[in-house]
Amino acid sequence: MAVQGAKKPQLSKNVLGLKFMQRTVIRLEKEQNADENQRAIDDEHWVIARPVEKQEENLFEVNPSYVFCEELKFGRMSFLGCNPEIEKLMIVNELDHAEKRENEAAVDDEEMAYRFKNIVGSQKLKKKRDHMEILMDSVHEHSSRKKNKKNGFKTTFLKPADD
């Protein structure tokens, strides 16, 4: 316990067992533990030094699932009411899938917000009176369009500007 190398004078067990020597006992123990820890770290420090060259791997992502790649369906199916539970499940899955496809094709929220801002923003702060004017204008336009039709002038839908 109290061994501290051959050179250092050692305190005998009997002495260390005395009550007033307890602080020394704890100190000696601490020193020994520190030595041992140091040795353990030294042993672990032998690591192979390898060049770091794995940056290109970040370009790829591995997903070994055919279900993901080929967008395969769920494997349990039932037809003509053979198993109503499974048929319910099929309908739910189909709806989920359809929703996903729709979301892909539809205008996303950001674009919607952007367009809406452009359309609404121009008239947002106008007063009620202005709204009425716009309304009247559109009514007037409508009637004039009718006239145009009578005159043989073909009206067409105008595509809104894209920006």
Place this chain on the structure above:
Amino acid sequence: MADEMELDDEIENEAIEQAPEVNTLFMPGQTIDNLKALEGTLKVVLGPGLQIQGSKVVVTKVGILRFKEPNVYWLDSHQRRYVPVQGDHVLGVCSMKAGDVFRVDIGSNEPAGLSYLAFEGATKRNRPDVRVGDLLYAKVQTANKNMETELVCVNNQEKSAGMGVIRNGGFVFTSPLHLVRKLLNPECVLLKTLGKTLKFEVAIGMNGRVWVKGRSSVDTIAVANAIMSAEHMTNNQIKVMCQRLSHVLSTVPKEDLEPEEVENIT
């Protein structure tokens, strides 16, 4: 179906000016250098049959390179041996009850483990009723080459969602894995067309096992045969076959179509 896919991919390639040999044959050991993703995606996703070795992408299966927008590449190969992949739904047979797990044979290199708690409504007290020899439809939870495959019979909301023990007869057969993928492809018309005239139920596992149950054993056999023979058919050929099948089945005398108990054959 395949032709359409090829055409689409060709157009795609021209549009983004890339030259990976999509829709051509590859052998194991070949490397592919020029895999590119469409703009707006960061990474290229490598599907089954492709592996990263160092900085190269190496082919590990024989098959045709496929591409899906925007950034997925994989190898479409023919094989019969199942290697578990996380997320696959598989059809297995309970081969042993070992304490708190069931051993389930899913046709892979070793039996998979299925915890008795991984069933809908299962608690420590309330064990699921699974017996040795029962057919199970389950999802692969962990698939790792260094560890035992683990199955579950619940989804992430603790619902069974079509998984669990399959009872009440039917017929199980093993098919090549590419046939299973063909059946589950959204563009394949086989099951839908059969389902218009025949009343039946199927459970298809990605491990190549297919369970079929019809109204009678004649129906069951008919559906099983139709599936097995559809391996190399195009969608049009499948439609013709289904027409002929339903015509033939309509001539079968009624007493043969009586429902009867069929033993599980695995």
